Amino acid sequence: MNKKKFSLFIQVTSILLIISILPPTLLIGLMTTTTTNVMQDSVGAYSQKLMDQLNYTIDYSNTAVNTSIDQILSSSNIINFANSIHAASPSQKTLLGNEMDKKMFSLLGQDQFINGIYFISNNTLQYNINSTKNITPNLRNLKPYFSSSEFYDSTYYESIKNVPFDQNTWLYIDQPSIAGVYVIRPISGVITSYIVFAINGTYYDEVLKVTSIHDEISIVLLDDQRQVVFSDKELPDKALFSNEHQESLDYIRESEAPSGTFIKNNNLISYARCTNGWIAFIDAPLKVLMKDLYSMLSFTLIISILFVVILLIFSIGFVKSISKPIVRICNYMGEVSKGRLDFPEISRIKIPNKEIQLLINGFTNMTDTLKHLINNAKSMTTSVEESTKALTHSAESTLISSQDVETAIQNITIGAQEQNAQVQEATSLITQLSSNINTISSMIHTVYLASEATISMSKKTKGELLTLVDSANHTIDISHNVNDHILDLGNEVNNIRKILDIVTGINDQTSLLSLNAAIEAARAGANGKGFAVVSDEIRKLSYQTQDAIDTIARTLDIIYTKKDITIVGMEKTISSVNSQLPIALTATETFNTIMVKMEEVASDMQKVTKLLETIVKEKDLAMQAIHDISLVIEQAVSITEEVSAESVTQTQAANTISQMSQELATRIQDLKKTYSKFK
Structure with a gap:
């Protein structure tokens, strides 16, 4: 949608009006x-x-x-x-x-x-x-x-x-x-x-x-x-x-x-x-x-308005003197677009300044140049038209030949592509087979390593179980010896009890003797004081001996009690070890069986590994052969594609030449119509 355009006179006048009014207005404000x-x-x-x-x-x-x-x-x-x-x-x-x-x-x-x-x-x-x-x-x-x-x-x-x-x-x-x-x-x-x-x-x-x-x-x-x-x-x-x-x-x-x-x-x-x-x-x-200030400002405003009006009148006259010649030249340009090239009245235009003179001279030179160009173009158009007809005929012949070559090459390319697809499919199947063989080989190797590790662990576990059986037997022997020693300790404690009973009796008699001695010393009076001191010390010694006897008796009671507890614990230990021995022996026999089976598995794994190595070598030979075939097919396809591309290019060039010839013929006709406008 075209926007409305104003004339040069209105545009320049508007700009001058803005330049004339805006600065004084801003200054006054x-x-x-x-x-x-x-x-x-x-x-x-x-x-x-x-x-x-x-x-x-x-x-x-x-x-x-x-x-x-x-x-x-x-x-x-x-x-x-x-x-x-x-x-x-x-x-x-x-x-x-x-x-x-x-x-x-x-x-x-x-x-x-x-x-x-x-x-x-x-x-x-x-x-x-x-x-x-x-x-x-x-x-x-x-x-x-x-x-x-x-x-x-x-x-x-x-x-x-x-x-x-x-x-x-x-x-x-x-x-x-x-x-x-x-x-x-x-x-x-x-x-x-x-x-x-x-x-x-x-x-x-x-x-x-x-x-x-x-x-x-x-x-x-x-x-x-x-x-x-x-x-x-x-x-x-x-x-x-x-x-x-x-x-x-x-x-x-x-x-x-x-x-x-x-x-x-x-x-x-x-x-x-x-x-x-x-x-x-x-x-x-x-x-x-x-x-007074407002009066002065009002007077200043009136003077400014008068100045703007005078400046506006001067600007309008100046704009008219510039825009009038430019408008006439613009009108002449419109007549040039309609085919007119002779303007004798242009010499009567009033020239206000050097720039307008240059503009008129440029317009006159332009019309003269257009006349010369049109005459030259007319003479060349005829020769170009004849060359275009010959070029169109040659392009049509080339196009037919290119289309025949292109059809043959396309048939060859289709066959080569089908062979290449079959080779690629075989290659894919062999590659998949190779991948599966590699996976199986890896799994067999993993199983072989696991069997070797299992055999090693079985041997180690068997030795540990034998050591456990020996340790259990030794523990039972030691437990019996400890039990015997504890029983002997109980007997010794009983003997100590008997000795304590004798000592207790002696101590009782000693205490009784010290009491009698004290009584006799009392009867003796002053003569018995030394004997009384001795009897008193004997009585104290008797008390101390009784305290020691009581302490030993309590200690023997504790030892005897712990002896009974220890005997019960040793009996449980011996019973537990006796129950574990059959389990350890059974586990030893089981590991012997596992070792034999795992050695058989390891032997079978070695055989399977050698067979897979043979299959892999044969697979590599087949892959190499398929690869060679694929290269040959790819080269053939590449050659046919290049030939096909060349033929397509040639066909496109022929089409392009034909189209350009037709377009050139059309342009020549349009150019002839354009020439007819200019007089």
Whole structure:
């Protein structure tokens, strides 16, 4: 299936269009991305620097506020005032208030951050004073508000009661009538008291307005409850601002960094944490920050598009000047395929460059060469046609002769192959017979060796059996002698028993004599002491002799018992040996018979071996004769096969020549038809 092909004009124009558009597009995209990233980093660094500077200013003002509060507390002796006023009478409270006013007027007149002071104890506003410099409507509403139950039931008062002692805590109240920033300072005394300092917010507003950089970019101060305390511009809804930036504020709360810059929802967010818990926060939309950059990029894009359009127009004109001559030459090539070779109008083609001139010259030379070749081919075609006819006739004659020779040779080859097959079959049978003879010879030799080994083993076993019979007879004689000696040993033991009985009697008499001697020595008194010692030693000797006699008697009993056991064992041994002697004699006679039979088998095996050797020699002679016949037949078959192959080759060559002649004749006719197209 042919694919659709586009013209040269479309192809070259497409390539130039891609080359014209792709690099500028990539360059603009890369430049836009790089420039945007650089600008974002630069603007982010500037924004963070702005937040850090604002944070420094706010922290400085917060430190000044804390310093003013500490100075007021230390100069006014307000702690003693707090411990006295809650128990004072109305007149005393008036006097204490007047004294405190004198101190506070001078302190508030010198301070630019504190607009008013409110002293609360026992859920009652005990004292208040306002600055005369910055009186606002909200400041006038504080006294009635702090005196009302609305305040003491509110969450603000609950927050005040949770403030740690002797610490300044910043509180923003967003109730419209009293909205403002306050610093709470609990005082411990007889009862818990609270001093509320109203902070002048004008200073913070002015700082934020000075920091403001654009109408669409908001800079705000948020308290720890995410409420907007101050802003550089008026916000229609402060709560809505906090809700819209919920995700950013959550990120800031989770972050441990004191300040930072990040991008959220195409907005550049910068923040800084103040020492009083506030957060300085700036929300800058990227479209505002990058407005000038986007304008510059748009202008660059327009210039690039104009450049591409101009380049495209130039490319189309250039492509037309090149493709038009090439298209006309391609059309001429199509007419050449139809038989036309004369093109006088080619000289009117407009030549834009040297390469097109070379192309036209090449086309003209090609048509001239084709004319010359066609004329030469026509003259040679006639002579080739006549030669082809003669060659075809010769090939047909050669083919008939080759087929006759091939048939005769095939008959000879078939006969030789049949003879060769019969010889091969005879050879196979003799080879099988030889293999069987070799197997039988090997088995006979194995049997002969086994019979020789059996004879040798029979002789050896017979000698061992005779030795066994002699050993058994000798064992019986020895056993009888041992039995006699054991009986004699029993008699000797009996004799020893009799001697022991005599010794026992003598020992008893000796013991009796020693006893009598001891009695007589006792009667003799002092004269018989020496005799008493002797009689005592004789008695000890008698005891020792009795112990020895008892030991000998026990030993004789053991010997006598073992003598009886040994006699029983010897009798069993003699009986066992007597029963084995007939078996050994019978086995000796059996081996004598085996030796005689095996010697007869060995003799027969030697005779069979000699007969097989004769058969093998005759078989080898027959195999040699068959081999010679086989060689002769194989040579004959080989010769016939070679002759047959030559005849087949000759036949194939004749067929090939005939086919080529026919094909050549066909080609000559086709060539003549082709010539007829050209004029």
